[in-house]
Structures are given as C-alpha cells and as structure tokens.
Amino acid sequence: MEYLKTIVPSQLISERGSNIVVINPGSANVRMGSAHQQVPFNIPHCIARHVRPPTGDAAPPKMSVLDQMLNSEATPEQHSAREKAYDVIASVLKIPFLDEETENNSFPRKMGRVDGHNSYQNRTDTKFTWTNVVEKSSRPSSAAEWSDNKITEEESRVDNEEGGLDEYTFKDFICGQDALKISPTEPYCLRRPIRRGHFNVSQQYPLQQVLEDLFAIWDWILTDKLYILPADRNLYSAILVVPETFDTREIKELLSIVLRDLRFSSAVVHQEGLAAAFGNGLSTACVVNIGAQVTSVI
Secondary structure (H helix, E strand, C coil): CHHHHHCCHHHHHHHCCCCEEEEEECCCEEEEEECCCCCCEEEECCEEEECCCCCCCCCCCCCEEECCCCCCCCCHHHHHHHHHHHHHHHHHCCCCCCCCCCCCCCCCCCCCCCCCCCCHHHCCCCCCCCCCCEEEEEECCCHHHHHHCCCCCCCEEEECCCCCEEEEEECCEEECHHHHCCCCCCCEEEECCEECCEECCCCCCCHHHHHHHHHHHHHHHHHHCCCCCHHHHHHCEEEEEECCCCCHHHHHHHHHHHHHHCCCCEEEEEEHHHHHHHHCCCCCCCCEEECCCCEEEC
C-alpha cells in the first residue's frame, strides 16, 4: 500500500499487467505474453522429442508425427448435400456465381487488383536451413568416469585443448518453429498436443504424454521467450484463454499444469469469445472465431 502511495499514475499504468501472463492455447499455435504487451508471442504448438533406437537396430528411426487419424472420406450423397447447402447459402447471401455476369462491374470476372503488390524480383528469400539437433556437453576424461558414461553411436566427440572430452549429444526435445524444421532423417518424433480443438489423445499418444508435452512447450516459452524462471513464477498470475471446444476435463488438466507444474500463484479461465467481446468493450456480440482447424460461431 505504501508503494502505491509513492508512485505517479503514469507509472502505475505502465506497470499494470506486468505480473500477469496470458496463455491462449490453440491447435496450430500457442499465444503467450505478458498482459501489458501489445503483441504476444505466437509460436507453433508442437514439440519434437528425441527417439532412441532399439538395442541392436542399426537404422535410426525416421521422423514421424503422432496425430489422430482424420477420416476425410465422404460419400457421394454427402458431397451432393454439401453442394446443395452451398447453393442455398449463396442464394441467401446473394453471392454471384463465377459464370454469372454482374452489372456495373468495372473489372472483368476472375481478375483481381494487384496495385502496390511487390514484384517477385524485390523479394528477399531467406535461405532454408535445418534445425541443429545436437548440443555440446563436456565430460571429464578420467578412465573411471569414462567407463561409467559410455558414448553411444549417436554421439560424436572431439578432444579439447585441456585434455577433457567434448561430446555432441542429441537434444531431448525441440519446441516451436525449430521443431518443424528438423530433417526427416533425424531420430525425432513430432508431436502436437492439441488438434481440432481437443487434446490429441490416441492409442499411440496417451493423455499423460500430451500433458507432459504441453508442460514442456509452455515451460520453454516462459523461460526462453518471456525470461520468467521457475523460481520467480510464484510472483506471477496466469490468465488461461481457452477455446469453446474444450470440455471441463481438459480445462481442469490445463489448470493443473498452470498451477502445479508451472507454479503460478493464481490463475483464471476465460473463453476466447468472452475475452474478444470484453476486450473490445462490448457486452453482447456475435463472435466468429476462425482457427487453424476449428471455426466456431458464438
């Protein structure tokens, strides 16, 4: 209270929300940042974990994706019903078809305005590089400790100038954009904890692994992007903005990760539609949320 009496109002406004972290998990990306930031971090919601080959198997496992099987096959009757529904929607919204001529149209059909569009020659294409999946770790060169820590075939090693041994080992996991740029020949398995608005739980991807991957991704963002160490997180509160597709069980598991594993002092849950309406100063609104895999109208 004494601190609030000594500061000026402008300083209070600038510090408002600095101890609050907003977490918005999605199927493709997770948005996370401090409440006083205008633009949060938007990071691919995926993780690649190192897969150790079975003993005696010479060939390392290829990169794979743990995901639910999506049945996208549709019967001819379903295709016909979809086309009829599209025609009804187009007639209600008065959307002209491509083969129809509209009056007072200054541009020919199937042509768009490209004024101000940068030409291909002006683009600066960045060179694509694979993610570096190894990291250097130093071990003593004594014979006793060396016998207890045998180096596998996956590790390459070089002698340093001091007589010690530097070895390069595979990283246990890689998160975010770097996980999407791992070479298919590397022994990593790409995982997406949330798919199509729900936990990506399957026989090959159990719930416990989904929760562990969510914790690993969020902990990495807090540490490497927001620079909030685990020892300091009890000074912060979290706002969990969840999609409307999540059920109560999934929200409970997310709250357990935020409070128990990430060690936030407190947390509150909001739905995306409610947060969008209140954030724009509206008491009632029709919110159309177009996500990477799920579209909801609230």
